[in-house]
Amino acid sequence: MIEVDGVHKRFGALHVLRGISVKVERGEVVVVIGPSGSGKSTLLRTINLLVQPDEGRILIDGVHVNRRDVRPEWVRQQVGMVFQSFNLFTHLTALDNVVLGLVRVKKVPRENAERKARQLLARVGLAEKERAYPAELSGGQQQRVAIARALALDPKAMLFDEPTSALDPEYIREVLDVMTNLAKDGMTMVVVSHEMGFASSVAKRILFMDAGLILEEGVPEEIFQRPKHERTRSFVGKILR
């Protein structure tokens, strides 16, 4: 489904990704953990080409996408993205946030788009908030709208960049519930998150990244209970404590 093959990325002198290769199967949920600055977010961003990889290949559904003749806009429609800081469009209501992509990217007629957007808002439990502006919503509600916005384009996979780390503890649950349901519905997901509960119950695989490399990968029990690598052990020890 998603294949990252030997990807390198430099920001000036900073070598952020040093040859990353990952394969994510259809319907699989992969959680990426690692210390800050290890390149987790950059990895997600290269997958939907918000960051162009310097070297290596990105394949989505077998299509090599980081080529000149592939429009990055097309790639981004295939892979939805949810950000740490929600990034809802401040000047639009919750409904319009979801509608925008449908109308302006997919060229769906406005009425159909609104119907679909309402369904999606209902799916994330915010049917009654469609007229609220982002500033009038709590962090958890904003993040759920952001998920609905990303889902609107019927992506083949979803990327989550620390979706709960900007949230107050009381709102984390509701966002994780939405994500868990999404995973149950068979969505392919790559999640950067340090929510251990979510990782061990939903994730099929865990990747541990450090300094631009994937140091270790395995099923949650393996990584959390019997980490092989020294760095993994100390990191997992810190976040489980």
Added chain:
Amino acid sequence: MGRSPEETRWGRIDIILAIAVIVGGLLGMFQLMVGGRGLDLEYVQENLLVYLSAGLFVNLYATTVSFAGGIVIGFFMGWLRSIRSPSLKRVLKQYGPGEEAVGSYSLLRLSVAVLGLGVRYYARRIGDAYVEIIRGTPLFVQMLFVSSVILVSFPEAAQFPIIAGVIALMANTGGYQAEIFRAGLSNVSTGQIEAARGLGLSRLRAMRYVILPQALRLIVPPLTNEYIGLFKASSLLFILGVYGEITFLANQNAFAGNVFEIFAMVAVIFLGFTAVLSFIVRRIEVKFRIPGLGIQHVRTERCEVRPAAIRFTGLLRCRREPGGGSCQPNGTGRMSGVHLAAIRGIRVPQRTQRNPASRPRDFARFLQRGHSGFPSFRIAGMRASMRSFSRFRVRGASRTAPMTSTRSPGSSARTILRNCFAGS
């Protein structure tokens, strides 16, 4: 910072003095220019409509047309100025044959990259130069330049000097608006842009549907400012001989001798128009306000009593103690030493308070006797229902008692008023 009553009184005297100077100055001017002959109101009556219709039409028309054109220029120049480009060194490193090169090296790739960099760099520099030239030269000179260029290249345009005038104004306001747009565009957070691009919107669509709607809301106040400035600057059109322009008319008629009347009228017309415009823009701003975006208006509590009525009745009510203390008319034993002293007419030094209470906005205030806080004659006449004027409602005896027991049946009706009066 709070001010002591002493300071406040001096402050008030300052204001009175300032007003006196201004009024005196105006009267002096009036005396100088009109003198004993008296105001020629007949002239004003006769000509007001001419000035209003012809003058305002030409000025308004020229301003609006050039402002609209200026928006287009301003947006693109502002956009150009906010382009960022990597340094040449980095591009050479990335695409050149060196070690740090990314991917395979080819001369074509390198030259395309360098060309792209050059285009971006010069686009930005063009924007910079435009803004600097426009900002750094007088509008007067710009007008003469544009007008001469047009007259030389299209002599038949001499019949319509307003064309040259509008072009000059447009170019001028475009330079200033470029800065306004640049500020607006760069104030939309990168997260918004990233989200828009992540959704699959192209660069242009992200600008159109996400960045611009937000930036425009942010820059409404400075754009209004610019429009008003341009409107006043449009009076310079008279140097090009734009017939019907308001200061052109004024200059023509000034030979008749009624200089004061004419220019006072012109000033009032300008002032009146800009005042109306500010009012309209403010209403529009409030109407299109979006929570969490741009200037947030302070929401005032809804009052049953009209604010003006409150301000007038404020004349009749007891002032709040400037020290921020609460008034407890017949509260037992809650009167401080200062209050008691005030009643007895003794002056007691005021204890300074770090955060004094905000002052109620009255049209007029009672004069204070020293630091005594309340004028004693009002304290004598105060009723228990005025307890609610205190800054801290739950002060005194009622603080220890549960709130419910202190509530009388009518208290909920009073709370509405209480909030209004408390004003804090």
